[in-house]
Amino acid sequence: MNDHKAEFKSPLLEVQGLRKTFGGRGGKPGPIVAVDDISFSLNPGECLAVVGESGSGKSTLARTLLRLLDADSGSVLYEGRDLLSLPRAEMQRQRRYLQMVFQDPYASLHPRRTVAQLISEPWEIHPGVVEKSGRPARIDALLAEVNLPKHFSSYYPNQMSGGQRQRVAIARALALEPKILILDEPVSALDVSVQAQVIKVLMTLQERRDLAYIFISHDLPLVRLVAHKVAVMNRGRFVEAGPTDTVFDNPSDEYTRTLLASSPAIAEDA
Amino acid sequence: MTRLLEISDLRIFFESGFGKVDAVRGVSLSMDMGDAIAVVGASGSGKTVLGRSMLGLVDAPGVVQGSIRFDGTEIVGRSEKDLRGIRGLGIGMVFQDALDGLNPVYSIGSQLSEIFTVRLGLSRSQAKSQAISLMEQVGIRRADERYNDYPHQFSGGMRQRICIAMAIGLKPKILIADEPTTALDVTVQAGILRLIKSLQSETGMGLIFVTHDLAVARMISTRIVVMYAGQIVEQGLTEEIFLRPKHPYTRALLAAHPARARSWRDLEPIPDAFVTDSSSGEGTSHSSPQMVVTS
Amino acid sequence: MFVSSPLAVASATWLLFVLVLAFVVAPLVVDVANHQTIGLRFFAPFQFDKGFAFFLGADSLGRPIMLQLIVGARTSVLIAIFSVGISATIGYAIGLISGYFGGWVDNILLRIADIIHTVPSLLMALVVLFVLQPSILNLVIVLGITRIPVYLRTSRTQTMEVRERMFVEVAKAIGASDWRIITRDIAPLVFPTIRTLAMLEVAAVILSAASLTFLGIGLQRPDVDWGMMVSDGRAYLKSAWFVAVFPGIVIVLTALSANILSNWLRAVEDPAQSTLFFRARKKKRSSSQ
Numbered sequence: 114m115n116d117h118k119a120e121f122k123s124p125l126l127e128v129q130g131l132r133k134t135f136g137g138r139g140g141k142p143g144p145i146v147a148v149d150d151i152s153f154s155l156n157p158g159e160c161l162a163v164v165g166e167s168g169s170g171k172s173t174l175a176r177t178l179l180r181l182l183d184a185d186s187g188s189v190l191y192e193g194r195d196l197l198s199l200p201r202a203e204m205q206r207q208r209r210y211l212q213m214v215f216q217d218p219y220a221s222l223h224p225r226r227t228v229a230q231l232i233s234e235p236w237e238i239h240p241g242v243v244e245k246s247g248r249p250a251r252i253d254a255l256l257a258e259v260n261l262p263k264h265f266s267s268y269y270p271n272q273m274s275g276g277q278r279q280r281v282a283i284a285r286a287l288a289l290e291p292k293i294l295i296l297d298e299p300v301s302a303l304d305v306s307v308q309a310q311v312i313k314v315l316m317t318l319q320e321r322r323d324l325a326y327i328f329i330s331h332d333l334p335l336v337r338l339v340a341h342k343v344a345v346m347n348r349g350r351f352v353e354a355g356p357t358d359t360v361f362d363n364p365s366d367e368y369t370r371t372l373l374a375s376s377p378a379i380a381e382d383a
Numbered sequence: 384m385t386r387l388l389e390i391s392d393l394r395i396f397f398e399s400g401f402g403k404v405d406a407v408r409g410v411s412l413s414m415d416m417g418d419a420i421a422v423v424g425a426s427g428s429g430k431t432v433l434g435r436s437m438l439g440l441v442d443a444p445g446v447v448q449g450s451i452r453f454d455g456t457e458i459v460g461r462s463e464k465d466l467r468g469i470r471g472l473g474i475g476m477v478f479q480d481a482l483d484g485l486n487p488v489y490s491i492g493s494q495l496s497e498i499f500t501v502r503l504g505l506s507r508s509q510a511k512s513q514a515i516s517l518m519e520q521v522g523i524r525r526a527d528e529r530y531n532d533y534p535h536q537f538s539g540g541m542r543q544r545i546c547i548a549m550a551i552g553l554k555p556k557i558l559i560a561d562e563p564t565t566a567l568d569v570t571v572q573a574g575i576l577r578l579i580k581s582l583q584s585e586t587g588m589g590l591i592f593v594t595h596d597l598a599v600a601r602m603i604s605t606r607i608v609v610m611y612a613g614q615i616v617e618q619g620l621t622e623e624i625f626l627r628p629k630h631p632y633t634r635a636l637l638a639a640h641p642a643r644a645r646s647w648r649d650l651e652p653i654p655d656a657f658v659t660d661s662s663s664g665e666g667t668s669h670s671s672p673q674m675v676v677t678s
Numbered sequence: 679m680f681v682s683s684p685l686a687v688a689s690a691t692w693l694l695f696v697l698v699l700a701f702v703v704a705p706l707v708v709d710v711a712n713h714q715t716i717g718l719r720f721f722a723p724f725q726f727d728k729g730f731a732f733f734l735g736a737d738s739l740g741r742p743i744m745l746q747l748i749v750g751a752r753t754s755v756l757i758a759i760f761s762v763g764i765s766a767t768i769g770y771a772i773g774l775i776s777g778y779f780g781g782w783v784d785n786i787l788l789r790i791a792d793i794i795h796t797v798p799s800l801l802m803a804l805v806v807l808f809v810l811q812p813s814i815l816n817l818v819i820v821l822g823i824t825r826i827p828v829y830l831r832t833s834r835t836q837t838m839e840v841r842e843r844m845f846v847e848v849a850k851a852i853g854a855s856d857w858r859i860i861t862r863d864i865a866p867l868v869f870p871t872i873r874t875l876a877m878l879e880v881a882a883v884i885l886s887a888a889s890l891t892f893l894g895i896g897l898q899r900p901d902v903d904w905g906m907m908v909s910d911g912r913a914y915l916k917s918a919w920f921v922a923v924f925p926g927i928v929i930v931l932t933a934l935s936a937n938i939l940s941n942w943l944r945a946v947e948d949p950a951q952s953t954l955f956f957r958a959r960k961k962k963r964s965s966s967q
Contacts, residue, residue, distance in 0.1 A: 115647065166568035167539075179851055208853040220844035225866055235852045275426070282848075289852070304425045304595040309639035310652035331569050334598075334642035338650070375573035377598035377642070 115160055115316070115341050115357070124154040125292060125325050126211075131187035133170075133177045142185045147173040149349035151187070157292065160319065160326040162340035162357070164333065164372065170349040171329045175297050178327070179211060180204055191293075209239055209289035216298040218278035222270040228256075228281050229266040235288040242289055255284040258321075259314050276307035280314055287318070295327045300335070312339060333376045337361055345369045385455040387556060387589050388437070389413045393449035393459075395432055395441060406432040406445070408613035414606075416556065419583060419590040421600035421621070423636070424610035425653075433610070434561045434593045438474055439466040454556065471502060475550035479562040481542035484549065485534040491518075491545050492530035498552045513552075521548045522578055540571035544578065551582060557589040558582075564599065576602050598642050601625060609633050686942035689935035696751055696932055704752040707731075711745035712900045720918040735920045737910060743924055746907060750925065753903035754932075757818055757887050758880045764822030766829050766876040773833025774868065778841055778860050788834075791827040799824035800889060807895045817896045821883055832875055836868045870944060877940035881933030888929075904929050 131151040136143030147170040155161055165171040176182045178189055180196060188195045196207060215221040222231055232252050236243045243251050253263050259280040270278055279299060286294055300308040316339060319326060330336050336343060337357060344354040345366065353366040364370050395407040407429045414420055424430040432441060439458055441447050451458040453473055478484050486494060492514055499510035518526035521544040534542055543563055550558055560579065564572040580603060583590050592603050600607050601621055608618040609632065617630040628634045637643055638651035710731060721728060723735035731742040776787040803820045810816045841864065849859050888905015890896035897906060904925040911922025
């Protein structure tokens with residue numbers, strides 16, 4: 114369980130009636146509904162897990178929240194302002210507060226850049242966040258926060274393991290001092306034995322920086338460890354949502370029960 | 384008494400322009416009919432190379448030394464022609480990516496039938512009926528209707544079932560499964576694991592299941608072999624490994640598994656020095672494990 | 679690493695040799711090369727009687743073939759480099775834009791490329807050069823423009839593929855502008871393919887130029903390139919094979935060297951390819967096979 118105290122302040126993020134379809138023409142909604150009327154709120158320091166299998170729409174949800182895809186309707190209120198209706202330039206500025214860590218550590222880092230270049234790229238795109246002179250020190254500090262030694266800053270992605278790459282991706286996501294991290298299956302592409310490393314880093318960061326997480330995953334035992342609230346997604350809708358323990362111990366939805374029953378469990382021995 | 388499979392002091396390394404890389408460093412293992420062994424290890428532990436070597440699938444620049452005896456016949460050093468005789472008929476293999484194993488331009492029916500026409504010399508109609516009953520055996524409903532469908536018309540889980548069908552169609556004595564469920568959703572994975580287990584008990588064949596996840600290994604195996612840096616560091620009965628893990632690496636694996644922990648604070652990441660990801664520049668295996676434990 | 683591939687060394691040496699001949703030696707021997715001596719018509723090769731210049735024989739007008747090859751080297755190389763340079767650069771750039779943005783921009787650019795592509799480039803070149811004066815410059819321009827489509831398509835397709843890769847999505851998520859993504863993220867990854875293509879095209883251009891000069895357009899004596907030499911010698915293959923064969927060999931060697939070198943460059947940059955390249959000699963399988 115996640116015992117980090119997430120106090121109730123006013124919600125950092127409030128999503129209402131988000132809807133995204135595919136297959137439409139000329140701006141009209143299409144037949145394939147990927148995200149179907151999703152609403153939820155997120156407080157600072159809180160970790161919301163979105164659980165679903167492939168095809169549930171969870172990745173589309175993440176991209177729609179960040180306006181990497183254009184939603185059909187709905188609103189995403191960040192600190193009271195609707196991100197979906199901001200003009201592009203303003204949205205670009207707001208992007209720094211909602212960063213994303215992608216699933217595949219082998220694909221999300223540009224193969225021809227060093228770690229230092231990867232981490233400083235956000236600063237080049239958003240000048241003014243960190244002055245040029247201060248960047249090397251910030252890079253070292255970020256690497257330390259994700260438990261990577263300083264000399265990694267000159268490494269290329271292909272010189273690092275999956276777990277190390279993913280931690281670089283996290284360091285990069287922190288470069289702009291975001292308030293919200295959307296983590297799209299952050300450890301699914303890693304060996305189980307390596308997942309612990311990345312999870313610990315993520316959770317420690319959350320505590321230290323009071324970050325809010327949207328943690329997307331299909332791995333239930335893992336979700337139980339990190340989330341305050343869980344929303345189970347199936348075919349674009351949240352079929353069940355609530356505090357972690359409630360959803361796990363007393364699932365009300367059939368699909369949730371199936372998911373729980375399918376997870377290989379190795380807890381509770383002797 | 385000839386064991387079904389006997390591996391003795393297997394060593395596999397790769398020579399490249401950049402030097403010599405040891406993948407498997409002295410592995411010995413044996414199994415009989417009906418055994419279900421899970422080979423558990425992280426990426427870079429050598430588990431995949433080990434699995435592939437049993438079918439003679441390690442190509443240049445890899446070099447295989449030592450002995451692998453299947454039902455008494457030596458596999459290391461055999462000619463391609465002899466190995467082809469063993470593949471499919473003696474030992475079948477299922478790979479991680481079902482898409483890789485199936486040719487997208489042929490219907491799955493024709494791909495399955497091909498096994499019977501080419502390897503067993505059956506007629507087309509005999510092969511077709513065998514193929515259909517094979518599809519039913521692996522849980523594909525309305526098999527006769529789906530006989531002419533193409534791979535892309537099936538879901539990931541279904542495709543993996545078809546790959547399993549292709550691997551067991553000739554009734555091999557051993558099935559090697561290399562991370563067959565790693566790319567699949569949790570509910571689909573459960574179905575595939577159930578299928579493999581039931582196929583195994585129906586046919587009594589031996590099973591070697593390669594995985595990085597101890598939880599999956601527990602569901603499918605009677606014995607577990609833990610690999611680290613090309614060597615076996617612990618092997619024993621599945622439940623023994625879970626109740627009384629002896630080797631520090633095995634214990635580390637258990638301590639790092641999310642399903643074992645109650646809170647994320649309980650998770651004990653495996654120290655970077657132990658990580659054997661073959662692509663890493665830092666943290667490739669340094670020391671050999673201090674002891675090899677068998678129970 | 680360079681040393682462990684004798685093929686690459688040999689290719690690079692040959693190309694260097696050709697370049698030296700083309701730019702250093704050619705200007706010095708131009709006059710002698712074009713000097714016609716009827717009495718030495720079809721002088722047989724491999725004799726030193728008439729001096730070093732005639733070691734490879736003489737052509738139908740008594741000009742020394744070896745020196746002609748050297749002068750021709752300059753012409754062929756210049757044409758190849760410049761026209762490939764033009765088409766590759768333009769095709770690369772347009773392909774990046776077209777592939778990245780898609781939509782109507784892509785449609786229009788693609789249609790233009792199609793139009794260029796549909797008319798057989800040689801025919802178009804013929805028509806254009808017939809109207810214009812034969813000269814190296816015109817030949818370069820025409821060959822440059824007619825060959826844009828293949829680079830455009832390749833660049834566009836690769837751009838479309840790279841565009842879908844995750845780190846591009848990451849850049850967008852951070853807030854990078856399209857221009858930045860195209861120039862800094864995508865372009866460097868598309869470049870190696872264009873470079874490989876360009877080096878392969880060098881041979882094709884030399885041959886295209888030869889076809890044109892064979893038809894009597896594009897170049898006029900005293901400008902001479904290897905292709906022209908081959909076509910000049912065609913009529914005499916039975917009696918004086920060397921007039922056509924020597925330039926032919928030189929074309930093949932140069933084209934081959936360009937190919938090999940471009941493969942080597944690829945191998946050096948991409949570790950996954952390198953084992954194939956460097957161990958090309960050892961086809962033997964592991965001891966288990």
